[in-house]
Amino acid sequence: MKLDILAIGAHPDDVELGCSGTIINELRSGKKVGIADLTQGELGTRGTIESRYQESANASMIMGVQVRENLKMRDGFFENNEENKLKIIAAVRKYQPDIVLANVLHDRHPDHGRAGHLIAESCFLSGLAKIETKDEAGRPQQKWRPSYVLHYIQDWYHEPDLLIDISDVFAQRMKAIEAYSTQFHTSGESNSGPQTYISTPDFLESVIARARMFGKRIGVKYAEGFISEKKIGLSSLDALIQNET
Numbered sequence: 001m002k003l004d005i006l007a008i009g010a011h012p013d014d015v016e017l018g019c020s021g022t023i024i025n026e027l028r029s030g031k032k033v034g035i036a037d038l039t040q041g042e043l044g045t046r047g048t049i050e051s052r053y054q055e056s057a058n059a060s061m062i063m064g065v066q067v068r069e070n071l072k073m074r075d076g077f078f079e080n081n082e083e084n085k086l087k088i089i090a091a092v093r094k095y096q097p098d099i100v101l102a103n104v105l106h107d108r109h110p111d112h113g114r115a116g117h118l119i120a121e122s123c124f125l126s127g128l129a130k131i132e133t134k135d136e137a138g139r140p141q142q143k144w145r146p147s148y149v150l151h152y153i154q155d156w157y158h159e160p161d162l163l164i165d166i167s168d169v170f171a172q173r174m175k176a177i178e179a180y181s182t183q184f185h186t187s188g189e190s191n192s193g194p195q196t197y198i199s200t201p202d203f204l205e206s207v208i209a210r211a212r213m214f215g216k217r218i219g220v221k222y223a224e225g226f227i228s229e230k231k232i233g234l235s236s237l238d239a240l241i242q243n244e245t
Contacts, residue, residue, distance in 0.1 A: 021166025047182030160225030
């Protein structure tokens with residue numbers, strides 16, 4: 001299946017927290033979108049590998065993505081090396097996305113920044129014909145390089161190069177995030193088990209506040225921010241949001 005957009009995250013829930021509103025927007029406009037998680041989130045303090053798979057499946061259903069897979073790298077210990085680059089290259093060539101959404105390049109969790117660089121480098125290498133990969137059936141894959149790699153902003157603040165209005169899909173976005181019920185404070189039951197940086201009510205409130213702040217920057221209620229190392233081009237000024245900011 002060729003996808004228009006492939007969103008990649010170091011952990012299950014990275015994509016939901018960083019760019020699920022944008023994904024839902026694109027799906028509503030008829031685009032094909034898939035997700036690849038690099039790890040199974042096995043080092044997470046709360047929940048299990050099994051619960052993370054169920055939660056990611058629930059979140060995928062809420063968003064409506066066409067496909068989701070897990071590359072099963074080692075949570076916390078995956079490296080930016082040839083083995084892992086080849087896994088991502090194979091996924092990029094499999095889905096041939098025009099745009100890849102990736103982890104930010106520097107963040108509180110070291111996996112995020114490492115993943116951001118790993119994904120960006122892999123997307124470039126995926127366009128080199130002399131790097132050989134095969135699909136699940138053992139057939140050689142053709143080279144493919146996405147037009148853009150956009151890094152979604154995560155925990156630490158970074159000045160965005162691009163802001164996407166997600167006001168119309170914000171409630172659906174939050175439902176996708178809250179599908180990770182073992183990770184986030186979604187009800188009174190969330191108080192059970194060890195508390196973590198992301199399990200308190202304050203964390204989800206900060207997620208909402210970030211979206212409000214980004215939205216205010218472009219004169220809408222909620223937005224998601226992205227960083228691009230490549231200059232972003234528009235085919236027409238019609239793509240610009242028409243409102244007062």
